[in-house]
Amino acid sequence: MSNTTDKSGSMKKRYAVIFLLIAALVFGFLYAAGLFGGHGTTAQQFVNLQENNKPQFSFRRAHAKGVCLAGEFVSSGALAPYSTSEFFQEGSQPFVGRFSIAGGNPLAPDLAAPVRSLALSFASDSGQRWRTAMNTPPVMAVRTPEEFYQQIQVLTPDPATGKPDGEKIKAFFAAHPETAAFTQWKQNYTPTTSFATEQYHSINAFYLINGKGQRQAVRWAAVPQASAQPMATDISASDRDALQLELAQRLDGDTVRFALMVTLADASDDENNPTIAWPAERTSINAGTLVINAVQPQQGGACDGINFDPLVLPAGMEATADPILNARGSAYAESYRRRAREVLLEQNAAGAKQ
Amino acid sequence: MNNVKAFPTSAKLMHWLSAVLIICMLFLGVSMIQSLATWQNSAIKLHQSFGVLVLILVCVRLLNRLFIQTPALPSDLSAMQHFAAKATQILMYLLMIALPVSGWLMRNAAGLPVSVFGLFELPILVDAGMKAYGFYRELHGVVAWSLFGVIVLHISAALHHGLIRQDSVLPSMLFKFRSRK
Numbered sequence: 001m002s003n004t005t006d007k008s009g010s011m012k013k014r015y016a017v018i019f020l021l022i023a024a025l026v027f028g029f030l031y032a033a034g035l036f037g038g039h040g041t042t043a044q045q046f047v048n049l050q051e052n053n054k055p056q057f058s059f060r061r062a063h064a065k066g067v068c069l070a071g072e073f074v075s076s077g078a079l080a081p082y083s084t085s086e087f088f089q090e091g092s093q094p095f096v097g098r099f100s101i102a103g104g105n106p107l108a109p110d111l112a113a114p115v116r117s118l119a120l121s122f123a124s125d126s127g128q129r130w131r132t133a134m135n136t137p138p139v140m141a142v143r144t145p146e147e148f149y150q151q152i153q154v155l156t157p158d159p160a161t162g163k164p165d166g167e168k169i170k171a172f173f174a175a176h177p178e179t180a181a182f183t184q185w186k187q188n189y190t191p192t193t194s195f196a197t198e199q200y201h202s203i204n205a206f207y208l209i210n211g212k213g214q215r216q217a218v219r220w221a222a223v224p225q226a227s228a229q230p231m232a233t234d235i236s237a238s239d240r241d242a243l244q245l246e247l248a249q250r251l252d253g254d255t256v257r258f259a260l261m262v263t264l265a266d267a268s269d270d271e272n273n274p275t276i277a278w279p280a281e282r283t284s285i286n287a288g289t290l291v292i293n294a295v296q297p298q299q300g301g302a303c304d305g306i307n308f309d310p311l312v313l314p315a316g317m318e319a320t321a322d323p324i325l326n327a328r329g330s331a332y333a334e335s336y337r338r339r340a341r342e343v344l345l346e347q348n349a350a351g352a353k354q
Numbered sequence: 355m356n357n358v359k360a361f362p363t364s365a366k367l368m369h370w371l372s373a374v375l376i377i378c379m380l381f382l383g384v385s386m387i388q389s390l391a392t393w394q395n396s397a398i399k400l401h402q403s404f405g406v407l408v409l410i411l412v413c414v415r416l417l418n419r420l421f422i423q424t425p426a427l428p429s430d431l432s433a434m435q436h437f438a439a440k441a442t443q444i445l446m447y448l449l450m451i452a453l454p455v456s457g458w459l460m461r462n463a464a465g466l467p468v469s470v471f472g473l474f475e476l477p478i479l480v481d482a483g484m485k486a487y488g489f490y491r492e493l494h495g496v497v498a499w500s501l502f503g504v505i506v507l508h509i510s511a512a513l514h515h516g517l518i519r520q521d522s523v524l525p526s527m528l529f530k531f532r533s534r535k
């Protein structure tokens with residue numbers, strides 16, 4: 001063997017080493033970025049499913065229709081022994097809120113929605129932030145984001161018939177016995193004629209942390225202070241915006257109030273399982289009153305730019321390991337990213353036309 | 355012309371620390387934005403905290419460069435190769451600054467501060483707003499992918515110098531270990 005072929009053979013090996021190292025790095029990165037799939041259900045798939053091929057430009061992908069609220073939380077201080085959060089010390093804190101209905105259609109008829117929501121965003125002068133997105137059901141039907149994805153899949157209307165497949169829904173609920181508490185709530189639930197007379201639940205549990213560093217798992221609910229009544233005679237039940245009109249009427253010269261009732265878990269409750277309702281005898285503390293005093297359309301309203309991510313928590317509160325709660329962060333972020341990109345591109349296009 | 359053969363130890367240490375941190379952060383970033391797993395909540399907090407460390411590290415490295423002598427490129431490189439080497443280096447520094455800064459601004463545009471290991475928060479630099487969030491969020495993604503691309507070029511070039519040309523470039527950034535006889 002001559003010296004030159006020996007050298008060129010060794011050079012080929014060296015090139016091969018470089019090629020393999022670079023290929024491993026690039027493929028590893030593309031794999032991590034999900035370009036080859038294989039990560040289970042992703043935030044992108046989730047938001048795609050919520051969009052259902054009909055993304056509503058610049059609107060939230062879930063709970064697209066709603067109104068902005070302004071108000072304050074008047075804290076009783078009763079939660080102060082459980083949490084160092086300044087929001088639970090005696091006093092009041094302003095919030096920006098939003099009432100909404102479930103679904104991706106920003107023009108949906110209010111009274112047809114199966115679920116209503118109340119979301120709140122607090123930002124204190126000292127820089128603390130707290131965001132919560134509460135819904136009318138007290139529990140989730142399922143325990144994990146993968147199962148929740150399947151649940152939304154079976155509830156999504158079939159493009160051929162325009163309706164969800166009843167057989168598939170039955171089969172899904174039969175295969176998931178943990179849906180029992182949700183099904184029971186759904187059977188007993190009658191929607192009221194107002195956003196102000198619904199009860200809204202945190203659904204997931206959170207920890208309160210006190211000055212001694214002790215953790216207490218809690219869930220909370222916004223309990224209406226007004227009682228349900230028939231719809232005002234001048235609002236047609238077939239009006240697409242019936243709930244929004246009713247709310248505006250109610251807030252004309254008055255406030256809408258909810259008690260923030262915080263329920264303490266005991267040792268037998270699993271704070272990481274959002275499918276089980278905690279027994280009624282658990283201690284509940286009235287943390288204070290949510291006072292809503294103004295409503296504003298969401299387009300251009302103060303709530304429109306807020307991502308009501310329930311993982312935004314102040315000092316003195318922490319997320320539990322509930323898989324659904326933790327999945328909400330990246331799913332909400334993906335919806336928010338898509339909306340923000342649309343707003344950015346739309347405004348640039350509008351600017352270019354002028 | 356200087357006649358130093360290698361980077362000083364301070365520059366080597368910070369170079370390799372940045373390399374590990376930035377590559378881990380890039381992999382974490384592209385993974386966590388898709389994941390619905392419970393770890394992603396902690397991942398976002400770590401990503402913010404380590405992002406601040408990367409920004410500090412890049413600033414210290416740039417300052418350090420003012421005080422150190424860097425080895426010259428081999429004289430047999432073409433003018434084109436000289437230019438490419440300098441240009442990628444400058445581009446890498448720009449991207450290494452733009453990446454954490456765009457992350458900081460996108461948090462602020464979403465109405466949230468950047469928290470550093472839960473110890474303190476960075477000041478809020480821009481007002482909250484959807485358009486601003488859209489801009490900084492997309493910028494953060496574009497800069498991340500660009501930086502990854504430039505890192506791939508950088509490593510390819512380093513390996514080319516080290517394994518093919520076998521010149522002084524790769525050893526100038528490696529730690530010399532005493533050879534055993």
